[in-house]
Amino acid sequence: MNIVILNWPDGENNPFGYFNSCLKACFEQLGRPTRIIDLGDGFGQELLDAHSQGIDFVLTWQGLGIGATQHADKQSSTIWDDLKIPLLCLHGDHPAHAPGNHKAMSPWVQHIYGAASFASFANRHIPRKHPATYVPLPTIFPDTVKGDFEGDFFVFPKNINDNVATFDAWSRASQRDTALFLLEAADAIISEFGRGNRQNHHDIIDSMLTPQVLQTLQTELMSGTELLVRMHVHSMLDKVHRNAIAEHTVLQLRDVPIKIYGRGWDRFKTCRSPKHEFLAFGALSDNAFQYASNYGVLDAAPTNDGLHDRTTRAMANQSSFLIGSNWPHASLLGKDFGELFFDGTPHDVADKARQVMEAPKAHRERCREFALYYRANFSLFGFLKHLESISNSIRSR
Structure with missing residues (x-):
């Protein structure tokens, strides 16, 4: 089974591209094949291709892609419900920003917040079937400085x-x-x-x-x-x-x-x-x-x-x-x-x-x-095991 990470390449300073490349490298160091799929014109076909090879779970930042569908009819069910793929939404932003990305009625979607107060707000104010959770995020970045420090500022x-x-x-x-x-x-x-x-x-x-x-x-x-x-x-x-x-x-x-x-x-x-x-x-x-x-x-x-x-x-x-x-x-x-x-x-x-x-x-x-x-x-290994546990829980709902 593979992990899929959704990427939105148009954010200011392109944070998602960098975060996702780091996260992919971290997961693969732990033996988990990981694929990054851009949210764009080719998203649907790439996801279907990944699905044919087996997906453990899909990870996305800020709930991007939560409402994606297989059909032009926006009233249809989401692709996550249709394909029965767990979508794990990692949030660094407060739920008041783009609240549509914090929807919580699908059994195939789980919201995870990097701040306890954000999870508390979401659970208190946004209608949901399953509670949002708080998980301190691990350090996923590489050591590129490598001990070379200079400049008194x-x-x-x-x-x-x-x-x-x-x-x-x-x-x-x-x-x-x-x-x-x-x-x-x-x-x-x-x-x-x-x-x-x-x-x-x-x-x-x-x-x-x-x-x-x-x-x-x-x-x-x-x-x-x-x-x-x-x-x-x-x-x-x-x-x-x-x-x-x-x-x-x-x-x-x-x-x-x-x-x-x-x-x-x-x-x-x-x-x-x-x-x-x-x-x-x-x-x-x-x-x-x-x-x-x-x-x-x-x-x-x-x-x-x-x-x-x-x-x-x-x-x-x-x-x-x-x-x-x-x-x-x-x-x-x-x-x-x-x-x-x-x-x-x-x-x-x-x-x-x-x-x-x-x-x-x-x-x-x-x-x-x-x-x-x-x-x-808050180790990377523990974080991955937590995501796997959430994914397994979603599949058993």
């Missing part, structure tokens, strides 16, 4: 949507009740990051979406359902948290040498910090050099209880990182690695960056220790 690979521009657009929106809610919720999210980032920002949003508020927003947005309003609001607010981490980091480290890769930093370029260099991002497959500096990468996690691929890629390269997250390392790993995580409390990221600059080799060794603990708890 941090690297910050991050595209942003400038929160100032976002808030300005909301303040000028004609839908006043919605705009006011978005601005108040954004302020609450940013304030929580400044208090220690303990409460998940989606929980903050849900706590503010009282029945009265939801009714008001439904009326103004002319939406037919409460769920659509909830998803819309969560989607609009989701990146506020991550952009706030990114902006806070760059402002707090104005005197720290950083190479910043990505779009959206125009306002920060005008600050003209001699320590900051703004550069184009490029495809993920070509960015291994970003993990080879003495100080390592800075990372802004998409949720307070999650890690991010920048950090797991640094772990794979045995390099350094500081991540803006409150991922429960002490409980999940049985050891406290608090000095590798930062929040928005005064001086926190600046103090930790200074400690890295004073002893970069010691910090790198600490990051390597974290990586060892992480692999011991």
Whole structure:
């Protein structure tokens, strides 16, 4: 039996192409033949060809391809139901983004989230026959740095949507009740990051979406359902948290040498910090050099209880990182690695960056220790066995 991975080649910076090539190599190292199929014109025929040779399960990111059918009639059943192929959807995005990709009524589809809060939200709000699950993803990237570190600077690979521009657009929106809610919720999210980032920002949003508020927003947005309003609001607010981490980091480290890769930093370029260099991002497959500096990468996690691929890629390269997250390392790993995580409390990221600059080799060794603990708890072998177990469970439903 073979594993099939679906690939969407048109994402920004082509992350799926790189992730899938790494995952394919990892599975094949464990003795599992793996085939990558692009979602495009030839998808259906390639899948049928793979099916004729035997498929254990199909893996896709962000639910891409979940609604694929064999026929032009969009009302027909999906190809996964027709061919009885388990489709395992790995999600790094919150369910509010493209909620159609988080559908959960087919017995042949299972949703797996890389953050516990995302799985909790999906189980709470999206109708389903089978619960979504949380699985910490293993490190799948190769060590391309191979111990060669040089350059006394941090690297910050991050595209942003400038929160100032976002808030300005909301303040000028004609839908006043919605705009006011978005601005108040954004302020609450940013304030929580400044208090220690303990409460998940989606929980903050849900706590503010009282029945009265939801009714008001439904009326103004002319939406037919409460769920659509909830998803819309969560989607609009989701990146506020991550952009706030990114902006806070760059402002707090104005005197720290950083190479910043990505779009959206125009306002920060005008600050003209001699320590900051703004550069184009490029495809993920070509960015291994970003993990080879003495100080390592800075990372802004998409949720307070999650890690991010920048950090797991640094772990794979045995390099350094500081991540803006409150991922429960002490409980999940049985050891406290608090000095590798930062929040928005005064001086926190600046103090930790200074400690890295004073002893970069010691910090790198600490990051390597974290990586060892992480692999011991969330190995690639264990991940594959978990996927196989889910696949077997789907076939027995």
